[in-house]
Amino acid sequence: MQGIDREWIVRKTLFVMAMMAVLGVLLIVFFVAREAMPAFTQAGPANLFSSAWDPAGGRYGMLIFITGTLTTTVGGLLLGAPLAIGSALFLTQMAPRRVRSFFTRVVELLAGVPSIVLGWLGFTVMVPWIREATGSPGTGILAASIILAIMVLPTITAISKDALEAVPRSYLDASLAMGATRWQTVRRVLIPSAKPGLLVAVILGMGRAIGETMAVALVIGPATAYPTSLTSPTHTLTTKILMEMGESTGVQRSALFAMGLVLLLLSMALIVLVRAVTRERREAA
């Protein structure tokens, strides 16, 4: 009897632990939304989703920051995704065994580099380079995109590698046996079969880029203005929140939480997208 009871208690305890992740999500959504409420009731959505950010004048528009987030993310993916998928192809198709395990470590170590360290490197080394090359202040979309490319590289590489490895060996063997070269096999067999997985990798990389804060904060500029060129400073959602949270009150503070809510919704939308792609793949298989 006692044994059964203990088993029951253990089971329930473990269940509660498992539900912590769900509880965490609910808490985060609840508290961020609660703090964001005044911005929606007092400033209103039309104000919040406008281009003008001027708290002193009662304007709390976040479109500049959304634009900043999207441009730096796209920039980071354009630079980072080909590099990452190339690395995954190298890992799965080209690298000799020893090189493969070495290179896997390299990617893992890259994933471990703290974002503040990368940001510091960007601020002290990369920004001056860009400054000298272009005569601009050096901070901005370009610098942020390069940093983000490095940040998303390990994520996309790791997931792409899994996707490529998930393609049955027999497909590749069949293609090679028919006399196709390795590149032909990769292009016509491997990549098409792994496409949904590669897509998932890029989407998750995108999520990483959207949420990245510190590394971007040190190289983005910042400036509360739309970017007009690759080297014009701007702001992203994350950097605006980071830099102004401590120095704002009232509706302004609430508007920053509204930006947090937008970030939350963006990353949740990406998760839904990933799930849709994965489900499609499962059904197709």
Added chain:
Amino acid sequence: MTRRKSLGIATALSLAVVLALVLGAAGCGDKGGESPAEPEKPKLSGTLNLSGSTTVLPLAQEAADMFMDENPDVTVNVQGGGSSVGISNVAEGVVDIGNASRGLKDEEKSLGLVDHEIALDVIVVIAHKDVEVDDLTADQVFGIFSGKITNWKEVGGKDAPITVVVRDEASGTREMFDEKALKKEKPKEGAIECNSNGVMRQTVSSTPNSIGYISLGYLDGSVKALKYGGVQGSKETAVNKTYPLSRYLHMFTKGEATGLAKAFIDFVLSDRFQDEVVAKEYIPMTEI
């Protein structure tokens, strides 16, 4: 079997415990304060919490250290967060003292906070070293930072576009500058924002034809300090009120300061702290 089980989770946990012990021990080792408290003073004890402006943070930390050395039974915790955080924290009673690099906003004036000015900060207009201009009138500064003047030749320099660098909106320095130098207008759109004095100095020193502003304490040879309306920003000119670009750093208490909070603020305003520490980077209250 049991021993094996402990490997995974317990390695991590014991790591935690060992670390905590090591750090605890290290913490004890650090405590040997040496300065004797004055005998006639009543012995202070308890915990004092401060939060707020990151600009005031270094000063407050220094004060806390010296105060704890004098009063070994007192613990002073200083946290950052930002001016607004400090003000709302002290109003809510979360902390005893709220630090701010700006005065109270209109909506904060009803919170029942008492202001203690602890230092005067002078803001100096700076430019890249290669800029030939030495002196700008108040109107010229207004014109440049609001975007009406865009080329150095309009103010007597060489023919080169001006790169305007300002502080971020969260900054108390920016607030003061916008109010006094920009007559509450907004700075030029697309100006580079720097989120600290250090970054401002770095940016202006490395961007040709740029102009910005920093606290006097951060001024060094890497940038050129410009006169404002013919007056060089300095301790003397700020004290005799000929130089207008300055702001106070504040500590706020809920109601009049009492007990430990009063003792701490008195210490911050004491000649010793003002002359030894505040005077290094700011203008001490003793000189005003």
Added chain:
Amino acid sequence: MSGLEVKTVEEEGLRVEVAAGLCESRDERLERVIRQHIERHKRRAAAADRAFTAATWAVAAVALGILAFIVITIFARGLGTALNPGFLFGKPQAIKEGGGIWPMVVSSFYLAALTVAMVVPVGVGAAVYMSEFAREGRVTRLVRLGADVLSSVPSVVFGIFGMVLFVVYLGLGYSLLAGALTLTLLNLPTVMRTSEEALRAVPVSYREASLALGASRWETVKRVVLPSAAPGITTGAVLAVGRIVGESAAVIYTVGIFVRKIPVSPLQPAAPMAAHIWHTYTEGALVSDWMRIANGEAAFLLLLVLALNLGARLLTRALAKKTGTVKGNE
């Protein structure tokens, strides 16, 4: 009379039957044209293949180059400072130059210890539930969705959430505990995933043997499954330490950015290295040697994180060898 001879040319998947014999010269020409065609095709394919090979190696070299560049530059600029005992064990300065970072180092480890002490039990418990107790169904789908969403939440959002809930609402103030609670949520999905992978890698036969001997499910987990999965779980925990030590956005508004005394109680504010680098970049620049301090701190932080990452792998291998169990997480 030999009749009509049929020659077969077979190359690279192309198969052409050529009628030969009637008119030798035409036949030869035809064969030559076809062979040329095939050759060209082959050459092009081979060239493309070589280009592909070169491209992937080049990409790999770039990735390696990036890591090397990061490590070499950060170390070149700061390792000299970082490994100087006067800096590493020194007291931070707010106004004067010559400050050290020891309270920040302590803060980072203290925060990591507190967080790991919370996130590992919960994460492993959740993983045990998912792999050993739960039947695949609505609950597991919900938990997986929760973990996926949680792992996608940006760290700065964790930071402002932690500030609202733990710092203000629960009144913990800026403190190690508030930060550790925030980071527990942040790291929960990864710890859950690595632990679950480690648990699932334990062969079913182990469980069956234990259950057949009359052990209950929990006893089986406790005595057989968890010990076998220990290397994988430990790797996950060490990697979590690396992430905690490197985290800054979630820490700035929950723990603090600058302290001068070593934090003793979990309820005290602290300043983990990553957050302190941010402070040094912003207001910390009041001290004239702020560049030196941030360079040194960044170098030490990177060194620590690299050591933790490499250490995790070595530990896994060592534990796997020692316990003779399956590798959970490789």
